[in-house]
Amino acid sequence: MKSTPVKVRLTEVAKLAKVSPMTVSRALNAPELLKPETLQKVLKSIEQSGYVPDLNATSLVSQKSHIIGAIVPTMNNAIFAQTLLGLQQRLDALGYQLLLGQTQYQLEQEDSLVRAFLGRRVDGMVLTGSQHSPLTRQRMVASGIPVVETWDLPAHPIDMVVGFSNLKAGQAMAEYLIQRGHRVLGFVGGRDGRTQMRYRGFQAAAKKAGVQLHPVWVAAGVQMDQGRHAIGQLIDARKAVTAVFLSNDALALSALMECHRRRLRVPQDMAIAGFADLELAAELEPALTTVKVHATRIGEVAADMLAARLRGEKIASPRVDLGFEVMARESA
Amino acid sequence: MKSTPVKVRLTEVAKLAKVSPMTVSRALNAPELLKPETLQKVLKSIEQSGYVPDLNATSLVSQKSHIIGAIVPTMNNAIFAQTLLGLQQRLDALGYQLLLGQTQYQLEQEDSLVRAFLGRRVDGMVLTGSQHSPLTRQRMVASGIPVVETWDLPAHPIDMVVGFSNLKAGQAMAEYLIQRGHRVLGFVGGRDGRTQMRYRGFQAAAKKAGVQLHPVWVAAGVQMDQGRHAIGQLIDARKAVTAVFLSNDALALSALMECHRRRLRVPQDMAIAGFADLELAAELEPALTTVKVHATRIGEVAADMLAARLRGEKIASPRVDLGFEVMARESA
DNA sequence: TTGTATGCGTTATCAG
């Protein structure tokens, strides 16, 4: 049961307090300019009427929406959820709101989201990755708003970047596995750009060490159970693979469990490594060796970069490399 | 490197096409009213200028923002991420955008988010759970916009509801475990309202069957490793607990792994049950017995309810019970 | 210290 909604504007409050609309506006935005008594009077009227300023109108006149748009492939992946968590928390503290879009790994989706967000006159944008359609790039540049690309360190960013080198991360994991004595490696990952970069790094290190490498490709925006199937495939192929790097921890979990099921000892019979260092990585038995990537921090830094730019500050570095860390645990 | 952003409005496009601003507006919103030639001319100018309509202005005059606000405890929990996934996908199809907020399980946060969203003149709201401060309830009712509460089936909803009975879900799991022969049960969960309801149902069923119950309370917005600690506590207490129900799958995973670590066989020495049926539940070894709750569907239904209401349709049922399902797998 | 006029970028409405 809802009461008839009475739309209350500045004018209504003004009448109630017997002042001009401008005085009400000032009570909210520059209270120090008002005589204490009038301020009290106005605040009381605001309270009584339940007035909530219309931010659309404010945005229209101030030319600032105080909204940041963010686009992720999917939030149904803990790793992007973490970045969004950091982003949202920081934005909240900075007085910005978050408009969210998901592409489900479809590039066209990004185009239409970018357009919609620009229509909303977002003050800034956060994009995931560095692979965008020419149209998206063009729109972003033409808009003139600050843009942060995340999860990567492209050579030619649209504007600002916070991330890490997926190439080096893949390389580091290969080197770690090789140093642990493995001579036949497996790789399992999707077809998205960041995973491809990890593979290239992994491959380069394998080649350099003269080590064999067997990749298995799964669909982007993967179902977790692809991990199980992919490692099953590698095992059944009898290529003598002794260590597999899966491009995210969810896949790695699935693969690890498949090894248990097949009574393979991890890491003795098969070493398993993941990517992301989700919370679950440390919980697994054996604990998962993986690459930690500071997902939450990426979101926080993105928010800070945008905010600094919106305050008109010069950004010390428009390219922040947060690095990564190989978390050597039990599984590899 | 950014080019100087040229703000292009309706007027600019109109000048370019040598028509009035209204004609441009019509080219976008009611093209059938225009003479084909003028339409072509205008569309060309729009294209050339890269014009993107300012939706803030549109919202101001139309009194419709085409934005839906959603508030979740945290998106760093796969289960809410799933609901958001469903919500966002459906909203996108319906032409609405998603403004997102997280409370981190803090009630005051909800108040301030609701206020901010109302200021943005969202067309509708999606809330998580049914426990809200009086202020939030009051604001929601006073706003007159459609509101959907999710993940619960409160007796006195603010407006519309989609969810399931947490009480019955808890009860069903207890009955399942009891039927499997367990006589001393453990429960691990947080202090949030929905978990409390699950506990009440679990407790009621235990009592009815004359079965012992040992609860362990962990912090809301729990860290996953609380699962490990909690079950360790139950085991060390030597209360002869043979089955533990953890209020989410993440906790259950952690508990399950702790059992492996202690060389307890699951389910023979200790049965483990979770809640949510996250993707990982089926992947675990042994596969996790849990309660499936249709998280994605909750988001979809919420979107549909809002959209129907915003189209002015009568909602057949403002209370949708999506139910749940005990997924009997190997762990219990 | 407070009030008045004006405009932000669009669309509803009414004329032509």
Added chain:
DNA sequence: CTGATAACGCATACAA
């Protein structure tokens, strides 16, 4: 079929 005018709710700039 197209254009002129007046709003939408607020804040900037100036006046009093």
